Every structure is written in structure tokens, then in C-alpha cells.
Amino acid sequence: MGAMTVQVEGLSRRYGNIRALDGVDLTLERGITGLLGPNGAGKTTLLSVLATINEPDAGQVSVFGLNPKDRAERVEIRRRLGYLPQELGYHRHFTVAAFLDYVAILKEIVDRRQRAQEVARVLAAVGMERLGRRKIRTLSGGFRQRLAIAQALLGRPELLILDEPTAGLDTEQRLRFRELLSNLPGDPVIVLSTHQADDIAAICPRVVVVLEGRIHFAGTPAALAETAKGHVWTAERRDERAHMSWRDGDNRWRHIGDRRPADSETAVPTVEDGYLLLSHATGTR
């Protein structure tokens, strides 16, 4: 069991006076898990600890049974890792294929032909087969993000860590992204972070809500939506009793509050509702 999962216990890390992570316990299994939370909630820190980039101040980390505190095991973890950092930078002069070739070397694919095969494979996976010779600086934001995802896929990682992978992608690209993740060979452990609830609903069978360095929910998106049951209603006009109100797509007002007033229309709670309710409860909104 331990050999096939990623486990984190009591993880803490601070930057100066800020507690980025505060006693986080988490287990990640095969399949897709989404980290949902606002910017600054600690998602990026958590992911960078899992990616062996940052060392925690306290707590235990176990990736497929390997301990990143040990140097040799850390390298072994990195062999099985695919990482997409937030706002990945590129060398200005690189072409798409040259960049992927470079990352493939970093992943210890030494043989030139094998590298070419891997590069071809990941380019096909993200639908960029014909763009190998384009300079990266001529690519649009959406394509750059696809390229960033492609580099994470090199070497068929068993643990895929994606920090805000859907940033800059339009709806169609998000769909393709979801398809891509579901069809990855080898059924890896995938964890991605986002601050948009509809990404979670669309892509992740498991969601973890991270607020202010702590985990406030871990379960299915449906269960998260369920937590908002009885707390969500719609009305023609804005209701002052609600904690949060906004206009929805039907030009009605949607409200989230402590208790649905008896005289209002129920609304089917969504993942976003559950998330907003949690955010409010922890005082982050």
C-alpha cells in the first residue's frame, strides 16, 4: 500500500513569519487529485515539497515508500517524477523540440533516439506534433502551457505534479487536457492545483481543499457540493442575509448563507458553492 501512494504527515513549512503549510496530512492514490484553494493557500508550497524542491520544516513525506530526506532516495523519487511548476520559464532561444530534448536529458534519457521518441510521443499527446521547430517565444500562452504539460509527461512519470496546469487554457483545451490526463499510460498518481472550482468538477475524481496552509476537506467533488446543501438558494433580488451573493447565468441572484430562508428557492449546490462556504467559514473570504 505504501509503495503505491504518496503520503504526507504533519507537514509544516514557513517562509519568515508566514506559515505556508501548517500540519498537513494527506494521502494521494493513483488517479487524479485536485488541490483547490485561493492563491497563497499553500498549494504551491505543498506541491514543491512533493516535488523534492523544498524541504519541510517538520513532518514526514513518503513518495512510493521513498523518503526524500535521504539523498539517494530523493534522486530515485525524481526519476519517477513529472513536475509542472507555476509560470515555467523558457530559455529565449529554444525551439519546442530543443526544450523538450533538454528536459529529457535532465530526466536521464541519455540515448538520442530514445529522447527523440519521447519528444515525439509527448508532442503528439498534447497535439503539438507539427510545432517541433517553432521557437517558444513565438507561441501563444495556450500553446506554451501545453508545452509545459508536455515536458512533465516525458519519461512516463509515476507521480505527476501539476501546479495550475489549466492557467491560460480555453474551454476546449481544458477538455483535451482532461482527456489527456485520463489516458496516461501506467495509471500514475496525479495531483494538480487550481483556484477554479469548475476545473475540479470537470477533471478530478478527488478534491482536497487547502486554505491558509491547512486541509479543510478531502473527498469527492460531489461530497464537497453536498456540504453546501441547505445553504444555497436563488432569488430575484439580492438577499442581505446571505454571506455571499452574485448574479448567476440566468440573471438571478445566487446566495450562500448559514441557512436557506424558508421562502426562497432551493438551488442544487455545486462544487463551487461548497468551496465558497468553506472559504467563508475559515474566514478567508
Added chain:
Amino acid sequence: MRPGADGRDDVALLRSVAGGDEEALAALYDRHAGWLTVRLTRRCARPDVVDHAVQDTFLAVWRDANAYRGDGDVAAFLWGIGIRRLIDAIRRDSGTKRWRPWRSTEPEVVVSAENQVLVGIEHGHLGQALAELSPELRAALQATVLDGLTCAEAAILLGVAEGTVKSRCHRARAALRTALADQPRALTHLPRNQAWETP
């Protein structure tokens, strides 16, 4: 060729490749990679080695399409590169160290003269004599005469020592001479085979 394939002829494609046109290289590949694979497989049974040789052939064309001087068939040009790349691939595979080639392409192997002789050869006395040779002797002849390889290159292709190749060629030619000794007209008339159709 796949449907919707490029309509340009081989020489035009090569010229485009020389100008950096990747689509032209892909078109050239689509047209020639298949038969090249078949022909190389007849020299080396290992599919992965043949795959590498085919990739390297078109890679060499990409890097130096200007090596084609405009004389002769483009297919023959590609074959000349291909057989040498196959030998390189076999050499790499067997792990023998050597200096890497200075030029990425080598001059094309000219086999057109022998080709004329060989068409329909199975029916003449030469064909019969060849068929009576043992397979190793035939293979040595094929490598040195048909493919135009040096004895050193043939040795790598066949996986034997260079001296062995030389002696096999020698024995093959001697055997042919003996077999053909009383058939002086063997090369001039070759009968038509029923299995060959006219279009």
C-alpha cells in the same frame, strides 16, 4: 503513398528539403521509407536496427540534401545512404568503437549496370548457377557486388571477419565460373517468365 500525398517528383522534393522544407522531407519519407525498410530487412533481420538505419537515412538527407548531384535515380541515392547507415547501425549495435564519419552522406552506390543483368536472372543459367551456390557465398556476393560494399563493410553486415568475406567472394566467383564454363551465352538471352506480367 498515402492518399493526398505530395505530387512533386523526387528531385523537386530533394531540392525543397535542401531548402529546409520539413514537409518535403516527410513526403520523401512517405514515398520511400517503405521499400527502403523492405530492402534493408533483406540484409539485416533485426527490425530495430533497420528502423534506426531508416531514420538515419532521412536524417542524413535532411542534413545534406545537396549531396545529391542530380545524376541518377533518387531511389538509388537513398539506397546508397541507407545501406551505409545500416552498416553504421550494425556496428554501433555490436559495440565496436570507431571514428565517426566526417561526412554525413556518402557517394551513392552505383548498381544500375548489375541491375540490368539481374532482371529475370532466375531463368538463365547464371541464375541457376547462383541458386546452386551455398547461402553464405551468395550473401557475400550480394554484399560486395550488388550493394557495392567494401570487404570491410560487408564483413560488418554479414557479421563475419573481413578475411572470411574475401575468401567467400573468391570461392563464389570460382564456383560461378565453373558452372558457367559451358554456357557462354548465359548472359545474353534471358527467357521471359510467366509470373511476370506486362502492365
Added chain:
Amino acid sequence: MTRIFDPPEPVAGANRHPSADLLAGYADRGIDEVVAWSVEAHVASCAECRTTVSAHVDGERLARNRSVLLALTAIPDGGWGWRLAWRCGIPDHLLRLVAATSSLRRSWLLAVVGVLTVVTGEAVLVHHLWPPGGVSPHGASAAGLAPFLLFGPLLVLAGVAGAFVPALDPSYRLAVAAPFSSLTLLLVRALSALVAALVPVVCAAFVIPGPVWLPAALLLPSLAVCALALAAVTAVGPVRAVVVSGVLWAVPVVLLALGRSPLETVQSHGQAFCAVVLVVAAGVVFIRRDRLEMGWAR
């Protein structure tokens, strides 16, 4: 093998094609070898039969090789310099790593050449305006050399800094999270940056009017400064290490320039001192090489 003997007749060749079965047998190695020779001879010069033969090859295999081919062509060759290095036996993947180093970019090298031109021009100017001779043989023109002596090794240091300062590597986090040995990566980049920076500096030393041993004299100080920076990285952060090393070189040069002769930094005592620093720093780097591993830092 069946032989049908008709009355002999010259071979037409061009407008006779093997049957579909024969071509299939040729493609699948299912026919007699001598027959195969003759089929092959025909196929070699007949486009139509080549197409037929090609159809017998597994489409997926062809597609796979095609995509590998296109990926191989997409990765830039690197030019004659890289190919030369490759022929000398340096592994292909190390060469590609060098290509990713910012210090080998044309823009950076142009900047280096620019700075060198300025300091060289200044030295030449001083030499012409105040020719040597008189009280001290090196005198005024030696003072004119001070900027060159100051900037030469600093330029080399700046180039090598590009190899390990994270801010100068846009995809730094990818390198951290990857299994490839950071020490190897760092050394490969540092070495190539060193050579790339030393060449223009040494060339400028040939141009500058000064002692004839000037070009060789710059080698040890440049190496020493870079080694010092690397050693310092194992203790303090990369940016601080570069600054400290740069200052440790600049201060003596400036002081000696203000005092007697700046050339003393690169004369016998200076060289010996640089050699000692180089050896000690190299030793420190070797002993504390674990600290050069990127990432996993607080």
C-alpha cells in the same frame, strides 16, 4: 523454383512488372533468394512497384519511425562546433546541456566582446598618449592596463555565474526536480562558460599593448576567481558567492592600481597566490560537493 523456358528473348525490363504475389513474396521474404535479387533489381528503378512493396510494411511501424525522424530533425544540430566536439567523443547529451547555458548565447558573448573592446581601447589609448619609458618601465601604460586586469577575470566570472545562479536559468525548477546529477550539470555548464569567456579575454590580451606574457597571465586569476565563487556557493547563496569573489578580485587590483603597479596582481607573487586559491577552492568544492545539489534548500 519453377522455370518456364520460352524461346529466348531480350529482357525488356521497363515495361515488365513482377506480379503482385511476387512482390508480396519479396516484401515478406517468402521467395527464393535469386528470384528476390531480380525482383529487387526491378524494384530499384520502378516507382510503381516500390509503392506496392511499401504497402506491405506495417503502417504503425512506418508512422513511429516517421515521428522519431521528425523529432530528430527538429532538434537543432548545433553547427560545426558541436559536431567537432561530438566527433572527439564527447557524449551527445552533454553537448545538448551546454546549448542550454545562457553564457553561450550570442547576445551574452557580444556583451563580453563589447566590454573588452572598451577596456582594450582605453589601454591602447593610454599607451599612445603616455608611452612607456622614463622613470618606470611600465609606468603610465601599466595604469592604463588596470581596467583590463580588473574586468578580464570578472567577465569570466560573470560567464561562469550563468552556470549556477538560479535567476539566470529560466527553467531552474525543472532542473531541481529532475534526477540528473546537478553537480554534473553545473560542471558541464561552468566549464563551457569558462572556455567561452576565456577565449575573448585572452584574445584581447594579445591586442593590448603590455607585457608579452599578459595573455597567459590572465588564466590563473580567472580560474581562481571562478573556483572561489563555486567554493563560496557551498556556504552562502549563489548571488552572494559571485559578489564576494568579484570583490575579492577587484579590491587588490584597484588598490595596487592606485598604489604601485596593477600588474603585480598578475606577476609572480600574484600568480602564486592565485594558484593557491585555485587549489584550495577546488578542494573545498570537491569536499562539499553535496552542497552543490540544487534544491532541497531551506
